[in-house]
Amino acid sequence: MKIIVVGCGSIGSRHLKNLKKLKVRELVAVDMKSRRLKDLKKEVQGLTVYNNLDEAISLEKHIDAGFVCTPTSLHIPVAIKLAKAKINLFIEKPLSHNLKDIDKLEEIVKTNKLITMMGMNYRFHPGLQLVKKIIDNKKIGEILSARVFGGYYLPYWHPNTDYKKEYAARKELGGGVILTSLSHTVDYLRWIFGDINLVYAWKGNIGDLKINVEDAAILILKTKMNKPILVYSDFLQKNNQHDLEIIGEKGTVKFNFLSDCVDVYFDKDKNWQKLKYKFKINDMYIHEAKFFLSNVKKNQNIEMNITGGVKMLNILIQSKNKLI
Secondary structure (H helix, E strand, C coil), rough: CCEEEEEEHHHHHHHHHHHHHHCEEEEECCCCCCCHHHHHHHHCCCCEEECHHHHHHHHHCCCCEEECCCCCHHHHHHHHHHHHCCEEEEEEECCCCCCCCCHHHHHHHHCCCHHHHHHHHHHCCCCCCCHHHHHHHHCCEEEEEEEEEEEEEEHHHHCCCHHHHCCHCCCCCCCCHHCCHHHHHHHHHHHHHHEEEEEEEEEEEECCCCCCCCCEEEEEECCCCCCCCEEEEEECCCCCEEEEEECCCCCCEECCCCCEEEEEECCCCEEEEECCCCCCHHHHHHHEEEHHHHHHHHCCCCCCHHHHHHHHHHHHHHHHCCCC
């Protein structure tokens, strides 16, 4: 296979290294920063690099798939260029920062019969997969409510980079807590509970980061069974946190994304059980890429495709603009 990765920052570089581990024979990288490409060539043997996407598409023939890893605001323009060249698409979350040209991209994808997938690595987290299995098998009965509480300190995110230059900190690049962090949350909540709707949204700039996007947000969502989900996230917590709690008629599930177990309370036994699992962060990304490549080879559509990305994006944009 031949894979092109567009945007070689933190996530793009990770995908390139993982694709090499998965023995992808031909890898092409596109990024405007020559120094970044030079460093990657040293790390990824046999990598072909370009500073210009149009040039890469023109010169590189028979590209099987493209990974769109640019800042959020550039996802759609890059994806459209790749789709026009009949290149299957893996697009990092979220799909975009607005709905402009998404219909155009969907039409090209449909016309060219392309395989598409949103980059949602949390669906490949063994702990979250265990949570979903518990819910699907009704181990704690019908769901009554859920709560997500999380956050991290943006300057600690990529410690060797000026956080104010990160896309997450810049409005023009599609940053902010809602698009950056809660895109993951909204996706895995849709995965676990099915379609969800926004009931209420609040966003604010309450810290001292001096950025032009929200650094904290609260969402109240509801499931199709009209059960509430409370979500809080920020860029301000010095101690990285991400906790999910689901309350059911017969028990409760508690899951910390940074732990190695899922805690389950069963009312019939009146006690908690710890369900252990093994976890390395990069494993999520390896399994995610492997799943996408497998479906490209089979020419098989994926549930977490652009259509799912649009549904998630609509909730995020409503939250961002408070259209409720």
